[in-house]
Amino acid sequence: MSNQMWGGRFSEGPDALMEEINASIEFDKKLYRQDIEGSKAHVTMLAEQGIVTEADAAEIKNGLDKIASEIEDGSFTFSRSLEDIHMNVEARLRELIGTPAGRLHTARSRNDQVATDFRLWVRDAVDTIEGQLRELQTILVEKALAHASVVMPGFTHLQSAQPVTFGHHMLAYVEMLARDRGRFQDARKRMNECPLGAAALAGTSFPIDRHRTAGLLGFDGPTANSLDSVADRDFALEALAAASISALHMSRFAEEIVIWCSAQFNFVTLSDRFTTGSSIMPQKRNPDAAELVRAKIGRILGAFNALSVVMKGLPMTYSKDMQEDKEQTFDALENFMVTLAVMTGMVADLEPNVKVLKKAAGSGYSTATDLADWLVRALNMPFRDAHHVTGRAVALASERSVELHKLSLEDLQSIDDRITQDVFTVLSVDKSVRSRLSYGGTSPVNVRKQAKRWQSRLAREAK
16 A cells, blocks of 8 residues: 555555665654654644644644654554555654644655754764763863873883873873764754744745744754755764764774783773673683774764765755765764763773873883983083984983883993082972973973863863
8 A cells, every 4th residue: 555644646645665775763763852842843833823723732742742652662553564654653643633733744754854854963962972071071180280281101102101190191181082972062053043934945935934943942043044954964964073073082992992901001990890700710800891982983973974875966956865975973982971871980990000000101101301401401411412422321221121210320321420419409200200391291290280271171061
């Protein structure tokens, strides 16, 4: 039999294969809340404009509320033959209230309806993610304050470079997450326009009030061009792009946690809450949560790439290809929410092994730059000459298998006789990090200032 929703033009029902490729209800039923809220706003506006009666509008809204309750309590039956969430809701509405249900679709199309539903879902996801990022920042700032003076090695090329503080390292991710939040906030501003009322592609001849509908749904206003309204999926692409960059940051952090938890580094400890054991090796404590966070970037970036490929060749306006926009977006953004929740839990759980970190901070001649800087300041030596002298000191320490601060004054004076006992004031890791007072530097004083600044800012933003 023909589909009752659009069957006037067709005398036969779709082939089973056509139904298989065409139906989207298995995944777009996630949009039920947005679909129902959009329909309630639409019929409210229709009644206010005198396009439908107040009585019909009231029946429609009551029916929609009943459908929402059925979906939430699990008693609603979704039908694949009805293709999507819109037709499933409308068919049930007709069962519940009869003829008035047919008036709901006045002055709209499934094209602007799905564009609105999807935009509302993505907006909700972005709001959730932005809040999760702020929560993770808050936990990182607390860690930074608690461990502002804990020294650890700073790396370049994963080689020991200069001593830094654990608190400073935590604040680096706070800054990354601030940029991530900014990208989501910017994306939200652009997506917060309402497509509803653009109808199929050309607008409608009914005297609708699109500003009213937009306001009822919390949008800043309606979209300005009906063609663009139904053709646009930039809002999903922007959200996925922002999520991809942020997931990349989470992956980098997770990689560090994996390295730090290894027996060879032993920089931090994670509790049983975020580690697992081995089925054969009883001594193992595997950082599986961090490893899974590290892997999530694949599916999130994959969703961005997939949707980009779907959209790249589409002419104006709506094409059925765009049905492929939702499933991967749902998957990517929901997985990113899980990623952020897990990362927040891990960071709260994470404890630095202070003695191990301090010992590692002093290895690899990490205060060599401090020696070079001292030569410049104390002896007025050109930096390139100081670099050369320091290199000779490192070579001597390496030859004797000792760290720089273990060389004697006589050893250092054998390289340059102007070096004095004062040089040892810069060769310990604690003095090294305390000296890094330049704005953005790793000194504990700076870390505490920056952490307290972030605490105040995050508290304001949470209100």
